[in-house]
Amino acid sequence: MRASLRRAERARTLRGLGLALPLILFTFVFFLLPIAGMLVKSVQNGPMPDILPQTSALLQPWRATEPRTLPDEAVFAAFAEELRTAARNRTLPELASRLNFENAGYRSLLMATARRLPETPAGSWRDTLVGLNPQWGEVAIWAALGRASPRLTEGYLLAALDHRRDDNDNVQPIDPSRAVYVAALTRTLEISAIVTFLCLVLAYPLAYRLATLPESTANLLMILVLLPFWTSLLVRTASWLVILQREGPLNEALQWLGVIGQPLDLVFNRPGVLIAMTHVLLPFMVLPIYSVMKGIPPNYMRAATSLGAPFFTAFRRVYLPLSLPGVTAGCLLVFILSIGYYITPLLIGGPNDQMVSALIAFLTLQTLNWGLAAALGAVLLVITVALYLVYTRVVGTDGMKLG
Amino acid sequence: MNDAFVTFEKVRKTYDGRTLVVSDLDLVIARGEFLTMLGPSGSGKTTCLMMLAGFERPTAGRITLGGRPIDGVPPHKRDIGVVFQNYALFPHMTVVENVAFPLSVRKLSAAAADRKARAALGMVHLQHLADRRPSQLSGGQQQRVALARALVFEPVLILMDEPLGALDKQLREAMQYEIKHLHERLGVTIVYVTHDQSEALTMSDRVAVFNEGRIQQLSTPKELYERPQNAFVAGFIGENNRVDGTLKRLAGGDCEVETAAGPLRCEAIGDRSPGARKLISIRPERVRIVADGAAYANVMPARVEEVIYHGDHLRLRLSTMKVDDFIAKVPNAESGHSFAAGQELRIGFNTADCLALDAPG
Numbered sequence: 001m002r003a004s005l006r007r008a009e010r011a012r013t014l015r016g017l018g019l020a021l022p023l024i025l026f027t028f029v030f031f032l033l034p035i036a037g038m039l040v041k042s043v044q045n046g047p048m049p050d051i052l053p054q055t056s057a058l059l060q061p062w063r064a065t066e067p068r069t070l071p072d073e074a075v076f077a078a079f080a081e082e083l084r085t086a087a088r089n090r091t092l093p094e095l096a097s098r099l100n101f102e103n104a105g106y107r108s109l110l111m112a113t114a115r116r117l118p119e120t121p122a123g124s125w126r127d128t129l130v131g132l133n134p135q136w137g138e139v140a141i142w143a144a145l146g147r148a149s150p151r152l153t154e155g156y157l158l159a160a161l162d163h164r165r166d167d168n169d170n171v172q173p174i175d176p177s178r179a180v181y182v183a184a185l186t187r188t189l190e191i192s193a194i195v196t197f198l199c200l201v202l203a204y205p206l207a208y209r210l211a212t213l214p215e216s217t218a219n220l221l222m223i224l225v226l227l228p229f230w231t232s233l234l235v236r237t238a239s240w241l242v243i244l245q246r247e248g249p250l251n252e253a254l255q256w257l258g259v260i261g262q263p264l265d266l267v268f269n270r271p272g273v274l275i276a277m278t279h280v281l282l283p284f285m286v287l288p289i290y291s292v293m294k295g296i297p298p299n300y301m302r303a304a305t306s307l308g309a310p311f312f313t314a315f316r317r318v319y320l321p322l323s324l325p326g327v328t329a330g331c332l333l334v335f336i337l338s339i340g341y342y343i344t345p346l347l348i349g350g351p352n353d354q355m356v357s358a359l360i361a362f363l364t365l366q367t368l369n370w371g372l373a374a375a376l377g378a379v380l381l382v383i384t385v386a387l388y389l390v391y392t393r394v395v396g397t398d399g400m401k402l403g
Numbered sequence: 404m405n406d407a408f409v410t411f412e413k414v415r416k417t418y419d420g421r422t423l424v425v426s427d428l429d430l431v432i433a434r435g436e437f438l439t440m441l442g443p444s445g446s447g448k449t450t451c452l453m454m455l456a457g458f459e460r461p462t463a464g465r466i467t468l469g470g471r472p473i474d475g476v477p478p479h480k481r482d483i484g485v486v487f488q489n490y491a492l493f494p495h496m497t498v499v500e501n502v503a504f505p506l507s508v509r510k511l512s513a514a515a516a517d518r519k520a521r522a523a524l525g526m527v528h529l530q531h532l533a534d535r536r537p538s539q540l541s542g543g544q545q546q547r548v549a550l551a552r553a554l555v556f557e558p559v560l561i562l563m564d565e566p567l568g569a570l571d572k573q574l575r576e577a578m579q580y581e582i583k584h585l586h587e588r589l590g591v592t593i594v595y596v597t598h599d600q601s602e603a604l605t606m607s608d609r610v611a612v613f614n615e616g617r618i619q620q621l622s623t624p625k626e627l628y629e630r631p632q633n634a635f636v637a638g639f640i641g642e643n644n645r646v647d648g649t650l651k652r653l654a655g656g657d658c659e660v661e662t663a664a665g666p667l668r669c670e671a672i673g674d675r676s677p678g679a680r681k682l683i684s685i686r687p688e689r690v691r692i693v694a695d696g697a698a699y700a701n702v703m704p705a706r707v708e709e710v711i712y713h714g715d716h717l718r719l720r721l722s723t724m725k726v727d728d729f730i731a732k733v734p735n736a737e738s739g740h741s742f743a744a745g746q747e748l749r750i751g752f753n754t755a756d757c758l759a760l761d762a763p764g
Contacts, residue, residue: 302458303491305478307505308556314479317504321495 035381041374042160045153046098048145051091054078056149063146068139068168075142076125080117087114095148101369102144109135143167156375181359181376188355189383191273191345192338196285198278199334200327203285207326210286211293225286233280237344240276241267244348268350276344281337285330292326332391336384356380407470408434408592409455409560414464416450416616424450426616428464432594437586439595441603442613443639451613452562452596456485469559479508484553486563490545492537498548499524499533505556523555524548526585543574550582554589563595567602579605600640604628612636632672634682634763643684644729650679650759660759664724668700669759680762687718689756690731692748699751705729707746717742723750 049056058075086092092114099106113132121128129136147155147165158164158171162179166172173179206225210218228236243250244266251263266272296319304314342357349355356376363373409432416425425447432438440448453459455466457478465472473481484505492501499520506516524530527547537545546566553561563582567575583606586593597603603610604624612619612627612635620632631637638645648660648667658671660681669683693702705723714735719742721729731750733742 297489297491299487299489299491300493302456302478303485303487304493304504304508305458306456306481306483306485307508307552308479308482309504309508310477310479313508317508318493322493 038374038377039381041370042156042378043152043154043375044371045151045155046148046371047091047094048098048148049151051086051095052079052082052145052149055082055145059142059146059149062142063169066168068143070126070137070139071142073124073126076129076136077121079145080121080125080129083110083114084117087117097368098148099144101372102147103140105135106141106144109133109141139167143169153371156371157378159372160375160379181356184354184356184359185376185379185383187353188339188357188380191270191277191353191355192335192341194274195277195281195338196331196335198274199282199285200331202278203282203289203330204323204327207286207289207293208323210290211296212298222290225283228280229283233343236280237276237347240272240279241348244272244275267348270349270353273345273349273353276348277338277341280344281334284333284337288329288333289323289326292329293323296322328391332388335387339380339384406434407431408436408468409594410465410467411451412465412467414451414454414461414466416447416454416459417462423616425454425461428616428618430611430618430621432592435590435592437583437593437595437606437608439597439603439607439610440613441597441600441610441639443598446613447616448596448611448613449564452564452594455560455594456483456562457481482556482558482560484556484558484561486546486549486553486561486566488565488568490537490549490566492545492548492552494537497534497536498529498540501537501548502552502555505552509556520551520555523551526554527551527581542570543578546570546578547581550585554585554591559592561591561593563593565597566595567597567599575599575602582606604640612639614639630672631684631758631760634684634760637684637758637760642687642730644687644690644726646683646685646724646726647762648681648683648759650675650677650681652677657754658759662724664703667757668754669757670754671759673761681759682762684758684760685752685756687730687732688716689752690729691751692731692733693751700754701757702749702751705731705748705750707742707744707748709744710742721750 055075055078058078059071062071062075083092086095092110096107096110099110113129113136116132118128122131126136135141143166147153147169155165159174160181162174162182163171164174210221210225213221242248245251246263246265246267248266250266251260254260255263264271266275300318300322301314304318305311309317339355340357341355342361345353345355346358360373360376363369363376409430411428411430414425414428415423417423428447428451430451440451442448450459454461455468457473457476461474466474468481468483492498493504496504499517502523503516503520506519507513511519521530521533524533527550529544529547529551532540532544537548540548549566566582567578570578579602582593586606595603595606604627607624609621610624610627611621614635620627620636622630622632627636627640631640634645637643646662646664646667648662650671651659651661651666653671653675654668656670657668658675659666660669660683662683667683669681671681674681691699693699703723705721707719708722708727709720711718711720716735717733719731719733720727721731723729
């Protein structure tokens, strides 16, 4: 009997699994795998251990020496040998690109040296290389090679946080004039927080009104809320560009009404980004709050007033706590979505409004520094997950309702 | 029961400007009274309650509480406790926090509020569940919490909107007694809305039967059942057999009504002019099976169509007086009864149990 029960149950379990399978596969292949890939990429060092295996191995003990002096002749000899092999195998450009991330002049140094490298050293290999380019006599290039030699590196993650290892491999903040990533990260978080706040301020009263209106009117208004979803993000952003510009309808209307004397600067700056992003993300705040409010029976507010609470007290002590799960879900949704925003700040923002995603796109598409792009993504992921954990710790997962 | 505590004066309510949900309602409720508004759904009883609580405004007319008009008083200042359908306990608060809510919004100290709330829970025998959440309680327990919450701030008036509607039959009966005893002990005025006639009859001092926005009859439960004033009340409260007829003549306090099966001696209610169209109402339990043909003002031949066994009584469906769904309730008091379909017999009923009401329409 137990076996037949198991058989019967198994068919049902399989059927259930079959329905969910496309989603599970999709999530795995197009969500979890790329994230894992990104995390791996953010700590993967590059091709040097494969292209210069011996040099890489020899540089390891050297990196432990303190204070740093030039490596000994064996390292120079191995390097010269492997450099020639790499040039012959056409793997050198790959290595040169990797080293160029350490210092922008290292690509040409490596390529030129390989071109002019003699078959046999004139004296020691050290003197020969220094003779070709005096940079080979400095610790800096060897420290850079040393950093590129292990298979894994924390260099990209450090760079994503505006830090680097100096020639003695000590972690140092980079020159403030070249620091961009931490500023971009904090700017991203700041913009996301402000947008989330603005959405909440606009969405809460709206959702309350929608939830208390008769069904037919509420449905009509809900269509207005959802209407932006039926337009492409790019079109919406472009229309904001038109509306907000100096000679745009908004400025003209305000001037005509006499509210302002001079047109306001609303594009290519922070207010423009905030306005456009708030508009685009508003439905994501309205929907969860509305659906939670819809589930609050109107009798609760009536009960609270009949028990002696004025409207505001009744609202604060009964309605607000009951609607919080929707607020929680909406805030989390909007915040996470805005952290990844790219097009809107790119089109409407100025140079000081670019968010991390824009930098990631730049690193991925222009400089091809995928390691750093992945590291920035990883930092963003960690921040998001940390915020989510803090959030669920504070409100509890059952205190959040998406619909 | 003599001083007017709540009055409705010519109160009207319309939502759409065309149909009146409540039309020209006059009602006086005495201090300490248990008054039930009884009626089918859509009869205006809940609207009356909501106007009294302050959630709806009368379109016209005036409501007074304790001698003062309350139209301009917002709900939270009326000092009226309301027990809602489905209880409306706040799910994010514990039981004792729920009960303490009206006290804490009245700025009572937390300790005093907690003490009073627990005392109120004791009154409904729930002090041991004070720190649970409402969702962990059964329906009957939630109902008692809602009751305690409406009572704890000692309101002058308590309104109950179908409070027992969601409970099963047995629990509902137990709660009826509990509410009635609380009313007797505390002496508060209670206005109770229900569509359940047995609830109305067992609990109330007086019952107002609503239909189509009007009070059809306002009287004690006994009078409501024994002497309904019109066909709607007779039909809505309890079962009745109906026979059409025309009033022929008055005879003393009684009257004679001509029916399709001959004249019946009835008690005339309403129109007493000869020729008036009448609807005769006879309660099934007042119909007797006549053995010797004596002692009844009306005796009619009847044929048993169906016998339904109910344990404590039998229901006989009879053909008589040109109708075939005349019901007689026979107590199963002695085991000697034996009825069978097709059996011919004679039924009798007295003048006082045979009410000649005005025919509707």
